[in-house]
Amino acid sequence: MKPSHIEHIGIAVKSIEEAKKYYEEVLGLKCYSVEEVTDQKVKTAFFQVGQTKIELLEATDENSAVAKFIEKRGEGIHHIAFAVENASKALQEAENKGIITIDKSSRKGAEGLDIGFLHPKSTFGVLTEFCSKD
Numbered sequence: 001m002k003p004s005h006i007e008h009i010g011i012a013v014k015s016i017e018e019a020k021k022y023y024e025e026v027l028g029l030k031c032y033s034v035e036e037v038t039d040q041k042v043k044t045a046f047f048q049v050g051q052t053k054i055e056l057l058e059a060t061d062e063n064s065a066v067a068k069f070i071e072k073r074g075e076g077i078h079h080i081a082f083a084v085e086n087a088s089k090a091l092q093e094a095e096n097k098g099i100i101t102i103d104k105s106s107r108k109g110a111e112g113l114d115i116g117f118l119h120p121k122s123t124f125g126v127l128t129e130f131c132s133k134d
């Protein structure tokens with residue numbers, strides 16, 4: 001497995017409506033999509049920056065991963081997502097190398113991508129995601 005690029009950086013925010021203003025009005029980026037991912041209990045907003053996207057994450061449920069993250073650590077960088085050829089295979093490869101995986105195989109995430117996570121305790125404190133197109 002060799003990631004081709006950073007697909008996106010996930011940033012946990014309390015309010016997409018509020019945070020969006022900074023990305024649009026200060027950085028001059030354009031929000032091209034707002035999407036709710038029910039499975040992950042989040043609302044997402046995307047901005048393209050070169051090959052990489054910024055994904056704002058707002059919790060839609062108080063028991064969600066993003067709500068817990070903000071409660072414990074405040075708003076900020078939540079995860080880094082690498083583009084790989086096949087997310088399920090990448091998860092399996094990482095597991096074979098002793099990394100703790102949150103997902104055993106990929107599931108559907110925002111923008112219809114196949115996604116899966118590695119546990120931050122196993123990756124030097126960075127929640128890591130693999131993404132692939134099917």
Ligand code: CMX
Nearest residue numbers: 010037040065068069078079102109110117120125126127
């Ligand atoms: N980055 C780094 N460390 C994190 C973290 C993050 N995003 N989220 C939690 N942690 C740390 C916590 O600070 C905690 O550390 P300490 O033990 O030192 O206090 C530890 O991991 C355990 O955290 P926790 O609060 O007990 O939270 P949980 O174990 O319930 O869940 C995690 C943590 C990563 C397993 C969970 O958030 C998860 O499964 N994440 C993957 C799914 C996800 O994040 N979905 C939202 C984004 C979806 C999308 O992009 O579409």
